[in-house]
Amino acid sequence: MKRKEKRSCRLILACCALLLFISVNAFAQQQVTVTGNVKDEKGEPIIGANVIVKGTGTGSVTNVEGDFSLANVQNGSTLEISFIGYLHQDVKVNGTKHVSIILKEDTKMLDEVVVVGYGVQRKSDMTGAVASVNTKTLENRPQTNIIQSLQGAVPGLNISVTGTNAEGSSTKTRIRGENSITADNKPLVILDGIPFDGPWSEINPNDIESIEVLKDASSAAIYGARGSNGVILISSKRGEKGKLTISYDTYITIDNPINFPNLMNGAEFWKYKTEALKDANTTPPTESNPEPWMGSMTVTELRMHEAGMDTDWLELATRTGFKQQHNISFRGGVNKTNYFVSLNYTDVKGTAVGNQFKRYNIRFNLDQEFTSWFKFSTSTQLGRYDRSGSSASFSRAFRMNPLAEAYDEEGNIRSAAWEDSSEAFSVNPLSSLNNKSNDIRSKVIT
The missing domain is CATH 2.60.40.1120 (Carboxypeptidase-like, regulatory domain)
Structure with a gap:
């Protein structure tokens, strides 16, 4: 009797477990x-x-x-x-x-988000080619002109130096080559969502967070015909949540011109010219004029040769260049307010005498969140740029006669260095230093 009761209990428990499993499975489905x-x-x-x-x-x-x-x-x-x-x-x-x-x-995914047009998009979703430059690249290449920092750093971005000056603005930038013979082929530059058409030197490299270069024709779908030559997108730094971060950086550079060609001095030039004049002069010598070729020498050349003097024009037109840049920034965020403030001072004296450039920049970026649907942001840059004065001419210094004179008897810079019939060869390479100009401009970008 007891065995039958045990079997009955086991059977009841098995039935209950089966019913529980069926009910749980039915609930899951x-x-x-x-x-x-x-x-x-x-x-x-x-x-x-x-x-x-x-x-x-x-x-x-x-x-x-x-x-x-x-x-x-x-x-x-x-x-x-x-x-x-x-x-x-x-x-x-x-x-x-x-x-x-x-x-x-x-944070890893955010690194793969790039600015495209007036919004953001993942690199993996882009149909066109995008090249990015981060802050570290710019910090490792300190330059007055930001475009010089990008030289050789971005595939497909061709930057060629067409001249040299303190501002570093003698460059040519191309993304997709020369697309037109007469039209402008420079790329469209977008600074914080606003088209920027000023010199590259007016942008403080220390304010840049990232640079994206849109190289393919797909950029025209975003910016229209203006983007047909490619687009360079520049995003400045913005505030971050957390404690106030104060950063200060500076650099000082000394520049010396090198690899000058070996030009003739006064004695070498006199010998070369007299031999050329002797070969070219068909007038026979006479007692009164034993050296008829001397009549082809100018008064200045004769005076310089007889005094044993000559002029090293490259030495007069060049100097040791000097650059200094100081930048201080404040970055942080409190509650729903993020801010970034920077002050920049740049002073450059080029290797050409009289060539100089000064920049004073103040940037103020603010992001204020009032509600989940109402936010206020501003990106403002105040700049003052001093390009006063004129520089000596390198090209004329290379071609100028070493028996010509730079200064008159009173020590003033002569307009014409010697009495040559061709004005192009007689203009003093230092004459532009007599020009007095004040080229100081102020600009607000917001």
Whole structure:
């Protein structure tokens, strides 16, 4: 009797376990409607986040409040929530329980987000070629002119130096080559979302956060015909949440001109010219004029030769160049306010006498968040640029007669260095130093 009772109890327990398994399995197979909300770590709703039922094509996106709703979702399945710049997160569906998700920022993913036109896009989604330059590249190549820092650093960006001056503005920039014979072939430059058409030297390299170069014709789809020669996108630094960060950097550079050609001195030039005149002069010598070729020598040449003097024009027209740049910046953020302020002073004295450039820049970038849907941002640059004066002429110094004179008896710079019939060869390479000009300009970019 006892054995029969034990068997009956075991049978009852087995039936109960079977019924429990069937009910749980039936619950797991049921279809439910899932609702939820997606926010970031600051508690702000994320608009447009993707919510997908893993392993299926069913999905939705969050609205302006960060809410989403998915109908006919199998209970127990997994939801995958993702958004550009944030780490993916998986959530298990537990009946009709409301789901709350907080996505964390993915710094690695943010590095792959580039500025395109007036928005952002992942590099992997770009159909055109994009080359990026970060802050470290610019810091390792300190230059007065930012375009000189990019020389050789960006594939497809051709920068050629067409001259030399303190400002460093004698350069030619091309992305897609020469597309037109008569039209301008320079690329379109966008500084913080605004077309920039000024000299590169007016931008403080220390203010730059990143540079993107759109090289393919697809850039024209964003900027129209102005982007047909390529686009250079420049983004300045902005404030960051956290304590105030103060940065100061400076550099001083000394420049010396090198690799000068070996030019003739006064004695060598006199010998060369007299031999040439003797060969070219057909007038026979006489007692009164034993050297008829002497009549082809100018008064200045005769005076310089008889005094045993000559002029080293390259020495007079060049000097040791000097650059100094000082930059201080303040970067931080409090509550819903981010700020970046920088002050820059640059003083450059070129290797040509009289060639100089000074820059005073103040940048103020502010991001203020009033509500989740109302934000205020500004990018403002105040600049003062001093390009006063004129520099000595390198090209004339290379061609000038070493038996010509730079200064008159009173020590003033002569307009004509000697009595040559050709004005192009007689102009004193230092004569431009007599020009008195004040080229000081102020500019506001906002």
